[in-house]
Amino acid sequence: MTKPMIGIAPGTVVVDSQMFPGRKRDYVNREFLQSITDNGGIPLVLPVTMDEAAIARYVQLIDGLLLCGGHDVAPFTYGEEAQPKLGGIDPERDAYEIALIKATHAAHKPVLGICRGVQILNACYGGTIYQDVSYMPAGQGTLKHMQGQLAAYGMHNVTVTSGSTLAGYLGQTHLAVNSFHHQTLHKVAPGFKPVATASDQVIEAIESTTDGLQLGVQWHPEMMQQSDPVEAQLFGGFVAACAH
Ligand code: MN
Numbered sequence: 001m002t003k004p005m006i007g008i009a010p011g012t013v014v015v016d017s018q019m020f021p022g023r024k025r026d027y028v029n030r031e032f033l034q035s036i037t038d039n040g041g042i043p044l045v046l047p048v049t050m051d052e053a054a055i056a057r058y059v060q061l062i063d064g065l066l067l068c069g070g071h072d073v074a075p076f077t078y079g080e081e082a083q084p085k086l087g088g089i090d091p092e093r094d095a096y097e098i099a100l101i102k103a104t105h106a107a108h109k110p111v112l113g114i115c116r117g118v119q120i121l122n123a124c125y126g127g128t129i130y131q132d133v134s135y136m137p138a139g140q141g142t143l144k145h146m147q148g149q150l151a152a153y154g155m156h157n158v159t160v161t162s163g164s165t166l167a168g169y170l171g172q173t174h175l176a177v178n179s180f181h182h183q184t185l186h187k188v189a190p191g192f193k194p195v196a197t198a199s200d201q202v203i204e205a206i207e208s209t210t211d212g213l214q215l216g217v218q219w220h221p222e223m224m225q226q227s228d229p230v231e232a233q234l235f236g237g238f239v240a241a242c243a244h
Pocket of ligand 1: 156181204
C-alpha cells in the first residue's frame, strides 16, 4: 500500500545569532516529522508562500495536512486588538496557513492541528482565542498549562467526547496530556465543536462537526507518542484517515 503523504506547514524563526543574523528561517522540529514516519505516513514540509498556484500544487501533492506549534496567532486574524500578554506573532505565517487550511479542506483532505495549529484552525473559521490563559473568566484556566519541561509526560487530564473522531483515534476518553500553551481557545468557530476539555474549562481539542476531518489538539502529542501508545494512535488514526 502506498503510504499517505502528509504536508507539514513549518514554523518560522528569525535567526539572531550564527553567521547571518536577522534572517528568517522555515523549520520543523524533528518530532513532528518522526510522528508521521513512526505511524505510517511520509512527511513533506511545505515552505511558507503566498503564491496561490504553489499552495494549490502543495494540496495536490498531499493526502493530509499537519499544522505545527509556534507563534501566537495575530489578534487581527480573529478581530481583536493586541493585549499586553500576547506573545510573538508572524502575520505572514498566519496568512499562509489559513490559505493552506482552506485549500486542503476544499480538496476534502484531513487536517490535524497541534498547539498553535488548533488555534489557527479555530481562527481560520471565525473562532477566537484568549490571548493569555489569565484572561479567562475568574475560576477558569487555573491548571498549569505551561509545564516547561519533561514534555513526554502528561501535566493535566483531559476528558474527550465519546463518539468524536478524536476519541476514535485515541481509543479512550480520559488521558493525561502535556501542556505548553499560554493561550487557549475562546469562542469555538462555527462548524466546530469542543471534543476535549480540561477540568478548568480550557478547551483542549476541537473538530469539525460534519466529518471530524478537521481536528486540532492543544497539547503536543508529537513529544509523547514515542513513549505513549495512546498519543501514537492519534497520529496513526490521522494518517489512516488521510489514506482514504
Ligand atoms: Mn493544557
